[in-house]
Amino acid sequence: MNGPPPSAFPTFGAAKGDQADALTVVGLTVAYRSRGREREVLQDVTLRVKRGEAYGLVGESGCGKSTAALAVLRYLPRNGRVKAGRISIAGRDVAALNADALRGMRANAVSMVYQDPGRALNPSLTIARQVSEAFEVTGASADEALSRTAEMLRRVRIASPERVMDSYPHQLSGGMQQRVVIAMALACNPELLILDEPTTGLDATVEAEVLDLIAQLRAELGTAVLFISHNLAVIGRMCDRVGVLYAGKLVEEGATADVFAQPRHPYTVGLLRCLPRAGRSKETGRLDTIPGSLPLPGSIAQGCIFAPRCKLADERCLKDAPPPYRVASAHGDQMARCHYHERAQTLPRATDEAPVPVADAGVADQPLALSARNLSKTFRVGDEDVRAVHDVSLDLVQGETLGLVGESGSGKTTLAKLLLGLVSPDKGASLELDGATLPERVTRRSEEQVKSLQIVFQNPDSALNRAHSVRQLIARSLSKLAALHGEAKEKRLHTLTEAVRLPARYLGSRTRQLSGGLKQRVAIARAFAGDPRVVVCDEPTSALDVSVQAAILNLLADLQHERRVSYVFISHDLHVVRYLSDRIAVLYLGRIMEIGRAAAVFDGPQHPYTEALLSSAPSIDGTHAKRIRLSGELPSAANPPSGCVFHTRCPRKIGAICETDTPPCRDAGDGHAIHCHIPVDELRALQLQ
Structure with a gap:
């Protein structure tokens, strides 16, 4: 030193x-x-x-x-x-x-x-x-x-x-x-x-x-x-307390319980409305968004800095910067820099509350977009064989979102790469796209098949060429569409960037000049530029703040309705998964432990692993389920436990059968399957206690 x-x-x-x-x-x-x-x-x-x-x-x-x-x-x-x-x-x-x-x-x-x-x-x-x-x-x-x-x-x-x-x-x-x-x-x-x-x-x-x-x-x-x-x-x-920053100014402050229950600044109200709340889905209503974008530092010289994005703003807001108004709240003083703080919660919503139309009414009758059978993947690591994905079969219909959830190391990303052809599955697997055989490796797929399956990676730095401008990155994908030329191509480019909340001033920028959230918006726009049939979204909103996340989720739902695109959606944020997904598959050590309609998986009965995941998710509503703690770390995929692979951490283990026998697939109704030794009725009763 x-x-x-x-x-x-x-x-x-x-x-x-x-x-x-x-x-x-x-x-x-x-x-x-x-x-x-x-x-x-x-x-x-x-x-x-x-x-x-x-x-x-x-x-x-x-x-x-x-x-x-x-x-x-x-x-x-x-x-x-x-x-x-x-x-x-x-x-x-x-x-x-x-x-x-x-x-x-x-x-x-x-x-x-x-x-x-x-x-x-x-x-x-x-x-x-x-x-x-x-x-x-x-x-x-x-x-x-x-x-x-x-x-x-x-x-x-x-x-x-x-x-x-x-x-x-x-x-x-x-x-x-x-x-x-x-x-x-x-x-x-x-x-x-x-x-x-x-x-x-x-x-x-x-x-x-x-x-x-x-x-x-x-x-x-x-x-x-x-x-x-x-x-x-x-x-x-x-x-205990929270401060809300906007464009470099502290616009609201107070006890967290007070600010989140009774926000007094329109910006705070907007942030809270952007969240996908517990039980909320795309069928029940669109997520609200905050119109416009954050101003450049120092660009607003007078008035309220939030006025250009606020539906309560009037001439007074444009001329006079609001002082810090203080009021007594349940847990102490609450400060808000808003002339109309007493009616901040009457702020009109930016997004229509109407549900996003979905092609969900008859999912069973919809044609398959993607089908996978007996997918397994074994990697050789040193002297060990690591089975990252184990005998996974799934179907994805047109216009459907399949959510993949599970801890890090459960095989979600490897499964996504198998679908995309970025890695080859073990022998015995088969893939189909729109009913036609899909080669296992992307290098053997036709240009149309490659264009039909796109991905939005979790880390945009690994997916975007730093040498190119934002305009070049998106335009390159648009150039593959034969029908787009000149003015039509430029119009489509601006439509895409507006949809993902990417300000036009960044079109000439290199990705190294952008924040993580801006880079992810570029990656999403590029993935949708070529009119894909299936998009794998691998943690696409993890780097985004809640206002941009809401806009992206609404965009994904809109594109799904308009173009009948299907998604494989991977995320650690279970409320986000619940909002966008029609069905959910829960992975553990490369195996599907549970799969079913999103509402059925979230409302129960659930596999004990799913139950533990859901109990761990924080909620803005303060409605926290009783926390179920899992003991130990995720076991090694090179030496998975015998019997039920979850038995070493399972809070509901029932005995030696869990250690010796592979659990059966139990039918919970309406396509909801749970791989567990505990009968469905007993799982439901346990989870209601």
Whole structure:
């Protein structure tokens, strides 16, 4: 390590009896310099996080959430600077710290957990080396650091810390990596823990475990938490208070229960209406959206910054910036920067509430778009055979959405790649597209077959060529449509970009200049440019904020109705899956454990694994099912358990039969099948208890 030894770092933080807030931000204004001009990305932000409190910061991508976190750490990029305001951690002014004191603050008082744990961990170092280094920075000896590393890994619910300590990051699941990063962040027992989208990309069970862990450690250590997320349900579950950022301004703040139950700013109302709520589906109504897009930093010089997108706005809003109106609510004061905060909830909806028309009335009578029989895939990894997908058969009718759910490692993405021909199945499998044989490998498929099956990947960086502009990426796919030329092609391009909420100003940009959410919008537009028959959507909305997610889900439903396109939809967000899917298949270790109509799968009876997944999903409504915890990690696909592969983690295991016999396929009616030893009526009775 460079710099002075850890023992030379000054002690940081207030005494335990000190009543200073864990974090105080007053009048913070931050600007970035770009192309010779400064643009303010945060304007006059004031907030406080009390000791032991969890404070949520929400808003669309680009509103300034992560910039606020970096400003707190004094870790802004070179082109960024704090123009005005004051930041204090445990009573100490961050801007007044010299280099040694700043290192002391980062080592002893504040820690940050980033969105992608894979990028936060060094792939060339063992977990033991990386976590122990966090203890050494606080002054621990090498031996003491290793001992405390094992203890901390146990505290973050890693069952075999010694094995994990000898591992490298790539040998751990995403959930395990995130727990390791949290362990490193907690090494100094910080006054303040900053979490920047810590559960994005995690499946429902691992997300629930990570959230439980954060809540538990917060209770044990008294650590204050600044929780940044676009997942409002997670914020509702985790945070005492919440602040809503829009275009760099804090437009609403208060107790989370008050803000989510009685929002007083039209932007907050819009965000909450965008969510696919429990039990909601495309048949019951469209998701609301927020019209327009986030303004460029500094582009609105007067009036309310939300006025161009607000249906309550009038001349007063365009001329006069609203002050912070404060009112008494059930759990304390609530602030909203809106002249008409008392009638914010009367805001007209942006989207017609009429259900999305679907070709669902007679699914059994619809022709098949895609059929797969006996799909299996075995990979050779070292000296082991890993069966990623095991004997899966499924049908997808025209105009239908099949949702695939399950934990990371359950085989969802491998199954999608088998359908797309990106990997070859084991012998004995067969595929059909529109009733005709579909070659197993994409290289053997005709141009029409390739165009008919498209995919939207979870990570757009791996799917988009950085050397091309957005216009070139989408136009290239449009060029394959013989009927489109000149003006018609340009019109179609603009129609696609408008549909996926991609502002026209980004058409000339390279993907490296775009945020993750914008990149995903480009990927979705490109996938639909060629009029596909089947689209595999692999976590297409995981990187999107709720307003854009709602627009994308409405778009997918509209395109399905207009063009009878079918979807295989993979997502960790079970409410999103429920909204868009007609049928749902639940995968575990490459096997289908349950498949049926979406309403039947969600309403029960359910396979115990499905029951555990659903109980783990946070809900903005506050209607949380009794949490069912799964013990242990997902078993290795190289050596799956005998009998029912779920028996090692099943909370409803009934005896030795689960360990020795493959469970039968039980008919729950209307095409609903459950692979379980427990009879359907008994499952229903157990789940009603």
